[in-house]
Amino acid sequence: MVAVGVAASTRLPAGDRRAIVARGLSKRFRKGDVRALAGVDFHADSGSMTAVVGPSGSGKSTLLYALSGLIELDAGTVEIDGVTPASAADWVRLRSRHIGMVFQDDWLLNRLSAAENVELPMIGVERSARARRARVQELLTRVNAGHFGDRMPAGLSGGERQRIAIARSLANRPKVMLADEPTGELDSANSRAIVELLADLRAREGLTVVIVTHEDGIAAGCDRRFVLEDGRGRFVDRGG
Amino acid sequence: MTLLSLAWRNLSGHRLRTAATIVGIVLAIGSFVALVGLARGIEATLRASLEVRGTDVIVTEGGAIDPMSSVIPDSLAGTIAREAGVAATSPELTRMTSLEDGASVIVAAWPTGAYPWETLEVTAGRLPTLDDTRPAVIGSSLADRLGLAVGDEIVLFQTAFEVVATIESKSVLARNLAFMPLADAQELTLRDGQATSVNVWLDPAATREEREAIVAALRRAFPDYAIDETEKFAADYTYARFADVLSWSISTVALVSAIFAVLNTMSMSVNEKRGEIAIMSAIGWPRRQIVLTILLEGAILSLLAGVLGIAAGVAAAYAVSLSPSVAGFIAPEIDLLLLAEALAITVGIGLVGSLIPASRTVSMAPAAVLRGR
Numbered sequence: 294m295v296a297v298g299v300a301a302s303t304r305l306p307a308g309d310r311r312a313i314v315a316r317g318l319s320k321r322f323r324k325g326d327v328r329a330l331a332g333v334d335f336h337a338d339s340g341s342m343t344a345v346v347g348p349s350g351s352g353k354s355t356l357l358y359a360l361s362g363l364i365e366l367d368a369g370t371v372e373i374d375g376v377t378p379a380s381a382a383d384w385v386r387l388r389s390r391h392i393g394m395v396f397q398d399d400w401l402l403n404r405l406s407a408a409e410n411v412e413l414p415m416i417g418v419e420r421s422a423r424a425r426r427a428r429v430q431e432l433l434t435r436v437n438a439g440h441f442g443d444r445m446p447a448g449l450s451g452g453e454r455q456r457i458a459i460a461r462s463l464a465n466r467p468k469v470m471l472a473d474e475p476t477g478e479l480d481s482a483n484s485r486a487i488v489e490l491l492a493d494l495r496a497r498e499g500l501t502v503v504i505v506t507h508e509d510g511i512a513a514g515c516d517r518r519f520v521l522e523d524g525r526g527r528f529v530d531r532g533g
Numbered sequence: 534m535t536l537l538s539l540a541w542r543n544l545s546g547h548r549l550r551t552a553a554t555i556v557g558i559v560l561a562i563g564s565f566v567a568l569v570g571l572a573r574g575i576e577a578t579l580r581a582s583l584e585v586r587g588t589d590v591i592v593t594e595g596g597a598i599d600p601m602s603s604v605i606p607d608s609l610a611g612t613i614a615r616e617a618g619v620a621a622t623s624p625e626l627t628r629m630t631s632l633e634d635g636a637s638v639i640v641a642a643w644p645t646g647a648y649p650w651e652t653l654e655v656t657a658g659r660l661p662t663l664d665d666t667r668p669a670v671i672g673s674s675l676a677d678r679l680g681l682a683v684g685d686e687i688v689l690f691q692t693a694f695e696v697v698a699t700i701e702s703k704s705v706l707a708r709n710l711a712f713m714p715l716a717d718a719q720e721l722t723l724r725d726g727q728a729t730s731v732n733v734w735l736d737p738a739a740t741r742e743e744r745e746a747i748v749a750a751l752r753r754a755f756p757d758y759a760i761d762e763t764e765k766f767a768a769d770y771t772y773a774r775f776a777d778v779l780s781w782s783i784s785t786v787a788l789v790s791a792i793f794a795v796l797n798t799m800s801m802s803v804n805e806k807r808g809e810i811a812i813m814s815a816i817g818w819p820r821r822q823i824v825l826t827i828l829l830e831g832a833i834l835s836l837l838a839g840v841l842g843i844a845a846g847v848a849a850a851y852a853v854s855l856s857p858s859v860a861g862f863i864a865p866e867i868d869l870l871l872l873a874e875a876l877a878i879t880v881g882i883g884l885v886g887s888l889i890p891a892s893r894t895v896s897m898a899p900a901a902v903l904r905g906r
């Protein structure tokens with residue numbers, strides 16, 4: 294399949310199976326003169342779950358930030374959900390509506406309740422406060438957090454907080470979930486719960502999941518495995 | 534959740550810091566309102582006291598720093614009275630003296646029977662006549678302060694006077710004045726034949742243009758004297774100018790330091806919110822929405838402080854005007870214009886103070902923050 298490098302907001306014909314197509318991603322950090330991405334091609338089918346693995350410093354996080362427009366690339370094209378963003382505003386729209394992101398750290402706002410944290414991405418998107426509240430309740434239930442929506446993040450466990458972060462990432466019904474070591478700070482039971490949640494979202498709602506992980510167990514549960522090494526990447530297992 | 538409530542949470546989450554910043558702004562806005570209000574009060578008080586008398590034009594010694602240090606011959610009044618367009622004139626000798634209670638009082642003296650006496654609103658007693666010895670008329674506030682009524686004795690220029698009347702006035706200054714015949718004042722202050730000013734009333738039928746022409750003619754006829762229309766005279770009053778400049782310079786220092794207080798607080802706030810700002814980017818908030826949240830924080834902070842500061846300033850101005858040393862000389866002039874100015878300045882402080890920190894978020898790289906703590 295050929296990336297359609299046309300104007301922003303151009304959607305591919307219905308039935309296209311690729312949720313993410315990235316070509317020739319290159320990023321060099323001036324500081325330390327690090328070549329974090331050296332011409333990486335990446336793609337993910339709609340509704341697939343891909344593990345991104347590789348040694349520390351190999352460019353895994355940089356790849357996710359490149360796929361979400363959070364860093365400026367030196368070269369390369371990205372197409373998400375059929376959209377090739379052409380401007381910063383396009384990227385903002387993509388992150389708002391098409392991409393959900395989860396990090397090792399949950400980055401919850403401590404002065405807001407769990408439910409308010411989940412509501413955050415909907416501000417400026419969903420105008421009706423009632424619709425936002427209903428969606429928050431739906432999301433909290435979805436991540437098994439219906440009973441602690443009113444609690445403040447400080448009173449929650451790491452696993453609970455990460456579930457809230459996942460609910461937040463799903464607020465505006467994205468098609469793609471980019472998760473950067475989401476279980477990195479959790480014990481094995483909580484890790485498993487998070488991964489099962491992501492797998493379930495993928496299975497039941499067709500979410501396309503890209504998960505950076507160090508854990509073989511998680512990678513083994515994914516459809517595909519993308520290995521990064523010194524800024525170069527390749528799929529191992531059945532080809533792409 | 535709204536942007537406003539988010540901004541409010543940020544502020545209330547840092548009570549001490551927010552309170553400290555608010556105190557800084559309150560002091561700045563408060564001193565602005567109090568000082569500028571009092572300074573404008575000096576001019577307004579003087580203008581009101583002249584206007585109550587109906588004086589149209591005031592003639593003083595050319596180049597005199599203030600009306601009280603002006604020295605002119607009292608005969609000048611008669612000369613000016615003969616000019617075209619002039620309805621009436623009266624020499625006036627204005628002096629300050631201290632009362633038994635230690636406070637000061639301004640004494641205005643006119644020839645017995647002269648026109649200015651007729652402008653006084655007598656509430657008790659009667660105006661002095663040539664048959665009285667050492668008669669005095671006192672303003673209602675002065676009478677209240679000293680507990681004096683008609684028939685009582687008041688010591689002015691170390692000499693006992695009899696209160697023959699008390700007067701009411703719209704002007705605070707006039708309510709706190711004492712009035713006596715010109716001859717008594719000249720004798721007791723060793724100023725025989727002298728006056729400090731001549732009050733001039735123009736022909737009431739004259740149009741605005743005609744009045745200007747009359748004043749211009751007077752200036753030509755008496756080039757050695759300062760001849761001013763009442764309003765301009767009050768505005769140019771040297772001490773009012775001093776007070777104006779002083780109050781503006783002091784407030785400017787306070788206001789600029791308030792800007793730095795906001796700048797400092799908002800910089801700290803933005804700095805510790807690097808993570809929040811980064812996650813807002815990651816969840817698809819547009820930059821302007823992020824910047825707006827921070828600006829709102831600064832706006833709430835400064836508006837809250839501004840309202841408190843205005844209240845504090847008004848209270849301080851009235852407290853100062855009631856203090857014995859200035860009571861009766863200055864009534865603060867705090868009108869809607871001054872309050873609007875204070876509020877505008879407050880908004881300015883909030884905007885300038887938070888704009889720089891807020892705009893810094895634009896250059897923050899979210900990825901570098903989100904990568905890990």
Ligand SMILES: Nc1ncnc2c1ncn2[C@@H]1O[C@H](COP(=O)(O)OP(=O)(O)O)[C@@H](O)[C@H]1O
Nearest residue numbers: 322324327329348349350351352353354355901
């Ligand atoms: N903001 C940055 N400035 C400089 N170097 C960076 C920055 N971000 C990442 N790097 C470098 O780029 C390389 C890839 O980093 P990263 O993508 O975080 O790796 P990984 O997630 O696989 O551990 C590393 O060598 C890292 O030090």
Ligand SMILES: [Mg+2]
Nearest residue numbers: 353354355473
């Ligand atoms: Mg990483």
